[in-house]
Amino acid sequence: MAETVQNQFGGIDVLINNAGIMTLVDTGNEYNDLNKQMQEIEINYNSPIRVLHYFLPLLKKSKNAVLVNVSSGLAYVPFAQAPVYSGTKSALHFWTLGIRPQLKPHGIKVIELLPPVVDTPLAHGADIAEDDNLKPMPPERLADIFWKEFIRGKE
Numbered sequence: 156m157a158e159t160v161q162n163q164f165g166g167i168d169v170l171i172n173n174a175g176i177m178t179l180v181d182t183g184n185e186y187n188d189l190n191k192q193m194q195e196i197e198i199n200y201n202s203p204i205r206v207l208h209y210f211l212p213l214l215k216k217s218k219n220a221v222l223v224n225v226s227s228g229l230a231y232v233p234f235a236q237a238p239v240y241s242g243t244k245s246a247l248h249f250w251t252l253g254i255r256p257q258l259k260p261h262g263i264k265v266i267e268l269l270p271p272v273v274d275t276p277l278a279h280g281a282d283i284a285e286d287d288n289l290k291p292m293p294p295e296r297l298a299d300i301f302w303k304e305f306i307r308g309k310e
């Protein structure tokens with residue numbers, strides 16, 4: 156993919172690690188789907204590391220390189236219905252904090268977006284989008300807040 160981006164677009168300035176899944180799992184049930192949980196770790200945590208690894212040479216060439224990692228408020232507050240998800244987001248959060256100073260000397264700015272409950276299929280799967288107390292945020296609003304803070308230079 157990195158080669159294709161280089162060949163077709165001549166480089167990259169902004170890399171957003173957004174893809175993610177959330178699996179509801181009962182860890183107390185030994186018949187739960189282990190492969191699904193391993194896949195969740197692969198997509199939510201291992202993949203951002205892999206994607207950065209392959210796109211690093213392209214980001215280094217950009218004069219305005221930005222890496223955005225989409226973690227979650229659940230990196231701080233464990234969600235008992237989705238313990239693996241919370242763990243992956245927590246790992247992504249701390250990886251983000253760790254790589255920020257390492258990439259700074261290379262001119263790559265590292266930004267973390269920690270969304271609250273957002274009105275997307277991911278949240279609907281957990282029934283939390285229907286919880287009045289959690290009031291899911293429209294994705295457009297999250298995007299607006301993100302860009303406002305991005306322009307202000309907030310990491």
Ligand SMILES: NC(=O)c1ccc[n+]([C@@H]2O[C@H](COP(=O)([O-])OP(=O)(O)OC[C@H]3O[C@@H](n4cnc5c(N)ncnc54)[C@H](OP(=O)(O)O)[C@@H]3O)[C@@H](O)[C@H]2O)c1
Binds near residue numbers: 198227269272274275
């Ligand atoms: N919704 C929330 O309440 C909430 C809160 C905090 C954080 N987040 C985070 O926000 C990010 C976006 O989630 P969302 O809410 O927009 O959920 P979503 O509507 O379910 O979208 C998930 C996205 O991830 C992509 N994806 C999933 N598995 C993939 C794979 N193996 N390879 C490539 N792409 C894959 C999907 O691509 P396809 O459409 O092609 O399947 C889709 O674009 C995730 O990292 C999520 O953890 C969401």
